[in-house]
């Protein structure tokens with residue numbers, strides 16, 4: 001279902017983007033196992049991650065009887081150790097009362113099962129689609145996941161063996177997830193969550209993954225963005241083998257446009273990676289124009305029928321190694337599918353299942369590229 005669940009590990013590698021014009025909160029990031037108060041029952045903690053993207057921010061909302069936690073860290077000892085320390089430095093005997101998960105990637109929910117048990121069966125709140133897809137993903141065998149990924153990348157022009165796909169990490173696909181507790185509350189866009197003495201509106205977004213939940217405290221203009229908007233990284237937006245015709249980039253652009261409409265420019269943004277900042281609208285503009293540049297460049301490169309794999313240099317401009325190449329195929333297809341759904345490129349699939357894209361102007365059929373409003 002979600003073959004690219006390792007995506008988070010290389011987001012920064014694939015798509016670094018400058019934090020142009022953002023006003024960072026003048027607070028030192030918390031050390032692992034410690035938290036800093038951000039006022040009004042809201043606390044910021046960091047859980048270290050054993051990878052290139054070396055931390056996730058988690059948010060703790062304090063009520064009289066305990067805490068609501070937003071996101072968990074992954075099922076790795078370095079994360080568990082940070083939690084043991086946080087229990088002493090911040091929680092001080094008052095348990096987690098709710099675990100709210102923004103989305104189904106392992107750095108965000110890998111420790112949900114462990115924390116659920118440790119805090120006396122703390123209920124898990126997340127989206128139905130995120131919960132169901134994780135259960136399905138973890139139930140699949142590594143071989144199934146590898147085979148799906150192999151079919152997908154070879155259809156898009158990558159020449160690899162099953163063995164190479166296996167070595168790229170597919171067979172360890174569940175490695176960073178612990179067990180998944182039952183879904184206690186199915187949360188969806190439009191819901192309200194009261195925690196930390198504040199009323200949070202749930203804003204459901206998509207594109208990075210389906211059923212991604214942001215929390216917006218309108219009274220104080222504070223937005224917990226998960227991975228939907230990050231200050232220095234363009235979130236991974238990929239087509240997955242399980243939904244090869246999907247248009248996640250359209251979903252992503254629609255979602256950030258909605259955040260832009262709903263949240264004022266001076267909103268305090270609490271992202272899952274990096275530092276809290278103000279400048280949401282400026283950041284969204286950078287993310288949007290980054291994708292639009294990629295769309296224009298890809299379309300211009302499709303003068304003849306071309307596979308997504310052969311278009312990687314247009315997207316990245318440098319050689320990619322290892323698992324990054326698999327992620328890059330998914331991201332490139334996300335942009336090509338956007339152009340295809342838009343009618344700007346034609347998608348051709350030959351008898352062998354090989355997919356190629358062609359600028360619709362060359363095929364004589366196409367209209368102009370329709371860019372989303374605000375572009």
Ligand SMILES: [Zn+2]
Nearest residue numbers: 008107227272
């Ligand atoms: Zn993340």
